[in-house]
Amino acid sequence: MIDEAGFRFDGRRWDELRPIKFDIGMLEKANGSAYIEWGKNKILVGVFGPREVHPRHLSRVDKAVFRCRYHMAPFSTEERKNPAPSRREIELSKIITEAIEPSVFTELYPRIGIDVYIEVLQSDGGTRCASITATSLALADAGIPIRDLVVACASGKVEGQIVLDLSNMEDQKGEADLPIAIMPRTNEVSLLQMDGNLTEDEFDKAFKLAIEGCRKVYSLQKESLRNKYISLKEAINTEVKSEE
Amino acid sequence: MSKLTNLKELALPGDLIAEGDYNEGKNTYQEENKIYSSMVGLVNQTGKTVNIVAIKGFYMPVIGDLVIGKVVDIRMSGWIVDINAPYSSMLFASDALGRSFNLRRDDMTAFLDLGDLILAKINAYDRTRDPTLSIKEKGLGKIKRGQICEIEPSKIPRIIGRKGSMVTMLKRETDCYITIGQNGLILVSGQKPELEFLAIEAINMIEKDAHTEGLTDRIKEFIKMKKEKMIS
Numbered sequence: 001m002i003d004e005a006g007f008r009f010d011g012r013r014w015d016e017l018r019p020i021k022f023d024i025g026m027l028e029k030a031n032g033s034a035y036i037e038w039g040k041n042k043i044l045v046g047v048f049g050p051r052e053v054h055p056r057h058l059s060r061v062d063k064a065v066f067r068c069r070y071h072m073a074p075f076s077t078e079e080r081k082n083p084a085p086s087r088r089e090i091e092l093s094k095i096i097t098e099a100i101e102p103s104v105f106t107e108l109y110p111r112i113g114i115d116v117y118i119e120v121l122q123s124d125g126g127t128r129c130a131s132i133t134a135t136s137l138a139l140a141d142a143g144i145p146i147r148d149l150v151v152a153c154a155s156g157k158v159e160g161q162i163v164l165d166l167s168n169m170e171d172q173k174g175e176a177d178l179p180i181a182i183m184p185r186t187n188e189v190s191l192l193q194m195d196g197n198l199t200e201d202e203f204d205k206a207f208k209l210a211i212e213g214c215r216k217v218y219s220l221q222k223e224s225l226r227n228k229y230i231s232l233k234e235a236i237n238t239e240v241k242s243e244e
Numbered sequence: 245m246s247k248l249t250n251l252k253e254l255a256l257p258g259d260l261i262a263e264g265d266y267n268e269g270k271n272t273y274q275e276e277n278k279i280y281s282s283m284v285g286l287v288n289q290t291g292k293t294v295n296i297v298a299i300k301g302f303y304m305p306v307i308g309d310l311v312i313g314k315v316v317d318i319r320m321s322g323w324i325v326d327i328n329a330p331y332s333s334m335l336f337a338s339d340a341l342g343r344s345f346n347l348r349r350d351d352m353t354a355f356l357d358l359g360d361l362i363l364a365k366i367n368a369y370d371r372t373r374d375p376t377l378s379i380k381e382k383g384l385g386k387i388k389r390g391q392i393c394e395i396e397p398s399k400i401p402r403i404i405g406r407k408g409s410m411v412t413m414l415k416r417e418t419d420c421y422i423t424i425g426q427n428g429l430i431l432v433s434g435q436k437p438e439l440e441f442l443a444i445e446a447i448n449m450i451e452k453d454a455h456t457e458g459l460t461d462r463i464k465e466f467i468k469m470k471k472e473k474m475i476s
Contacts, residue, residue: 032300050302050330061372103257105273105282109304110371112330140257143300143398145271145282148258185258185280225256225284229299 001159001173008170010039014163015209017153017216022134022224025141030117032142036134039167040124045134046117047142053113064109068097068116070131076123092128093118099132099152099181099191105145114144125168129154132181132191133217140225149221150190152181153213155206157198162205164213178203180210184218187211251289252455255281255296262294269295285398286455297455303329303397303427305366305375312392312425313377315360320347323356325364325377328397328427333375335364340379361387363423363431390421390433393444395451397428402454403447410450410460417467418443442470 002008012018018039027033030046053059070092074083085093096118104114116138118131129152136150156166158174171177176196182189198206248262255261259281261272268274271283272295281287285296305311305327313333317324322336337345337352356362362377363384369375379385395403403424404411415422420434420443432443446463453459 031302052330052332109330111374140284141300143283143298143302145273146257147273147280147282149256183258222256226254229254229284 001170002161002163008158008163010167012165014161015212017165017213018167020217020220022137022221024137024224024228030138030142032138032140032144034134034138034141036130036137038126038130038133039165040122041120041127041130042122043127043130043134044119044121045131045138046119047114047135047138047144048117049114049142050109050112050144051115053111059111059113061110063106064104064111065113066097066101066104066106066116067113068100068118068135069093070096070118070120070128072120072123072127076120092131095191095193096128096131096135100135100139100150102188102190103136103146103148103150103183104139105147108145114139123168125166125171126154126179128152128191129179129181133221137221137225141228148183148185149218149225150181150183151214151218151221152179152191153210153217154179155210155213157196157202157206162202162209164209176202176206178206178210180207180214182211182214184215248289248294249287251287253287254284255287256284257282261287261296265292267293269293271296271298271301298396298398300396301398303327305329305331305333305369306426307366307369309366309426310424311364311366311377311427312387312423312429312431313362313364313427315356315358315362318352318356318358323352325362327364327366327375327377328394328429329375331369331374333366333369333377335362335377335379339367339377340385342380356386361392363387363425387431390431391437391440391444393430393432393447395428395430395447397426399451399454400424400426400428402459403430403450405460410463413460413464414443414446414467417464417471418446438474442467442474445470 021037023035032047034045036043053065132152155164155178157176158170176198178194181191262279281296283298285298288297311327313325313327315323316326325333327333364377364379367376367378418439420432423431432440434440
């Protein structure tokens with residue numbers, strides 16, 4: 001998995017991310033949307049809302065209901081994946097919802113709901129991190145007020161070495177996987193999972209590495225959002241005063 | 245010490261836009277004495293209040309707002325109206341008819357039917373209740389003619405312009421009646437359909453170039469040019 005020169009099987013160093021590409025607002029029918037290519041992962045996210053909650057009894061009188069549905073396409077894996085929601089997908093839907101909800105001003109919009117649909121078109125390890133990163137962008141694109149963008153990245157242990165951003169093969173063959181999500185402005189951690197075993201020192205190192213990875217992804221995330229509105233950025237000497 | 249990001253700069257969610265002696269405005273939030281953006285938009289300031297003009301957003305009802313809505317359902321006591329907001333609103337029959345009514349005698353569909361568009365004011369709304377509408381004032385009620393165009397609700401102030409300069413110019417140049425709903429729907433009705441189309445085209449142009457300077461004059465030129473073409 002890692003050769004003598006310190007290169008991983010896909011040519012990365014231990015502290016390097018896979019290439020990441022974003023696209024924002026390409027879905028016509030959704031209120032907001034984002035597409036992410038993270039290495040070989042390809043994920044499409046659509047945001048609907050704020051809108052009325054269906055079924056009605058799920059609505060809350062004190063805040064908006066924020067729901068994410070993570071789903072893998074049948075063609076997203078090596079072998080055909082049954083399109084029915086699996087145990088794993090239900091879990092990921094829950095943890096993605098909980099990772100992003102703290103960033104949304106749900107308390108401002110009682111009795112309504114925000115629905116997020118995440119479709120994994122192709123998967124290669126680290127889809128939860130890519131999904132969280134893309135969902136946050138889609139929310140920003142939908143014009144839903146959020147405290148900060150949420151960004152996620154994983155680190156782990158492969159052949160005794162702490163590495164950043166595990167691919168599927170490294171995840172399968174490696175000893176541990178540590179995905180985390182943060183809100184970079186306040187450094188709050190909104191997702192922390194660990195699969196496998198790490199010593200305390202290894203955990204510290206992996207945690208710091210993952211935070212560092214998050215920061216790198218965050219700058220890419222911001223840049224893509226900025227580029228989407230590049231025409232507005234160019235028109236800095238504009239007149240908005242008359243608005244009020 | 246007070247500090248403010250450049251006005252009209254693009255802000256992203258979580259960006260620090262002001263520090264010190266400022267108040268939080270629309271689409272911003274405050275933590276201690278720092279003000280952050282909560283949306284993608286342009287930084288704007290009115291007095292001590294800092295706000296973000298959102299590039300994309302949705303309409304939240306405010307009491308007293310003039311809105312354009314569509315009747316989507318009829319209930320015992322009134323009509324359910326879609327006002328382009330996350331909440332569906334209610335227009336009570338007692339308000340609309342201005343008298344008590346009897347379901348057995350009164351045919352509600354004769355007054356407003358499914359799919360009818362109405363011009364209304366938001367009568368009541370808070371966190372606990374869906375908005376209710378009123379059409380009691382003069383000029384409100386069923387929309388009988390004209391065309392509707394939809395724009396981003398956050399761009400409505402730009403269509404109105406400073407002290408209504410933009411909309412006054414639009415009305416004068418296109419010779420159309422223009423009624424602006426705060427929920428992003430605009431009613432345009434004029435003598436000729438061509439003029440209505442022209443007004444809608446101009447409104448869409450304003451929405452697209454909302455952030456640029458000297459827009460009123462440019463739109464005026466544009467309408468004049470189009471009108472000349474129409475005549476020849």
